[in-house]
Amino acid sequence: MKRSFPFQDLVVAALLLPLAACAQTAPTVPVPAAPAAVAPATAAPVPSALSQPLTQQQFASCVQNLAQQTALSGRPLRREDFERIAAGGRYDDRVRQSMLVTTTEPTFWWDELAATTDEDRVQQGRAILARERDALQRIETQFGVPKEIVLAIYGIETNFGPASGRIPVLDASLSLVCLRPCPPTATAPGSCMARERAFAAVRLLRDRRVQPESFVGSWAAAFGRTQFVPDTYELVAVDGDGDGVADIINSERDAWASTANHLKQRGGWRMGEPVxxxxxxxxxxxxxxxxxxxxxxxxxxxxxxxxxxxxxxxxxxxxxxxxxxxxxxxxxxxxxxxxxxxxxxxxxxxxxxxxxxxxxxxxMEVSLLANKIAGGTDFVTAWPTDDPGLTRAQVRDLQNWLVQRGHAQVVADGVIGRVTRDAIAAERAAKGLPAGRRVGQRTMRELMQP
Structure with a gap:
């Protein structure tokens, strides 16, 4: 799920992230910004289990404990197969750090939608629709899911392909379940989603359904062009380009068909009804x-x-x-x-x-982007703020300015992550502006004025 998931709402999402139909995250906390009467949301406290990285000994002990639980796998998995493949897994602290970011960096609706449904992304989606209209129409007809919705998911998840993530999925899935262990009551096969995710990653490698070198994705263990987690991939991935293989990493059409199949099989999409x-x-x-x-x-x-x-x-x-x-x-x-x-x-x-x-x-990101790709417009009613969110182009302008101000670690990628927020906070302090780690249309002008 997404975009290496810079916009996920809260830490619970880490266990069941994107594309897992059964996933469950904490409720979104939408908050009006000043000058509205409601104050921004307070960041959730950092869970104690995430305060320090796992040691190698802790990680090895966790993996060994998982090896003893393969009988609880939702699909057949021998212990020896798990041990052989999981031996190549490594603890990746980027998973923990990303979980912390989602816990400590609350965001506003108007920030996220401004960035994820900006004009650049709309035009990219329309260009793909023009190039692949026949294939997308065939998928729409076969699965009964609008091609614009499929394209919007593609755009939101990986910016139409290039942002699928860099963390080995095996490492991410093992790190996640070790950072958030299953409860003692999860004793039925398939009863713990985080554990099943790790087992599914092992099964995909065991069965050679993915190649180790390309089996990379987000910190949430989601991979491919539309970011399926391993256990979801096992259930709903389909062949969309006719070569007999469901390859959501290398084939756009496989990713689109699999996404449409997910919405059909797990949600029962109602064609002809607007979201x-x-x-x-x-x-x-x-x-x-x-x-x-x-x-x-x-x-x-x-x-x-x-x-x-x-x-x-x-x-x-x-x-x-x-x-x-x-x-x-x-x-x-x-x-x-x-x-x-x-x-x-x-x-x-x-x-x-x-x-x-x-x-x-x-x-709302997906449905608004789909609406725009299809020729619709943004919302009529304004958000209750005098400081609307930035497009990705504006964020890049801000990041380039921060680099010029000496914040060399900032990368002009159009995504406001922890490093960019740290630099924003420093510049606000340096200019005597109220403390904060966010900028919008108005506060960006204030921050960047000479």
């Missing part, structure tokens, strides 16, 4: 949707679109994907940050993308 419709809520009903600490997602309030319309809810601007003529989809309310802020009615396709990656922000 979201942006709406206005009648004044007399707005009080219950005021901003709160978490997003508002009322799955138990599903009604037909005609019923919402009868209650005075109005679609502000139709998506590029609108309900099919004569259809009346069932929708429920979703407000990322409450009111004031964008409000949506979302379909069960929202839940389907959520099964691909358990992050509400991820769902």
């Amino acid at each position: 979201y419709l942006e709406v206005s809520i009648p004044q007399e009903q707005r009080a219950e949707f005021a901003a709160r600490d978490n997003s508002i997602r009322l799955t138990d309030r599903a009604k037909r679109l005609s019923e919402w319309t009868a209650m005075g809810w109005r679609v502000l601007a139709p998506n590029a994907v609108t309900p099919q003529p004569g259809s009346d989809p069932e929708l429920y309310p979703f407000l990322p940050v409450g009111l004031p802020g964008p409000a949506f009615l979302v379909s069960r396709n929202f839940d389907t993308v959520l099964r691909y990656n358990r992050s509400e922000r991820y769902v």
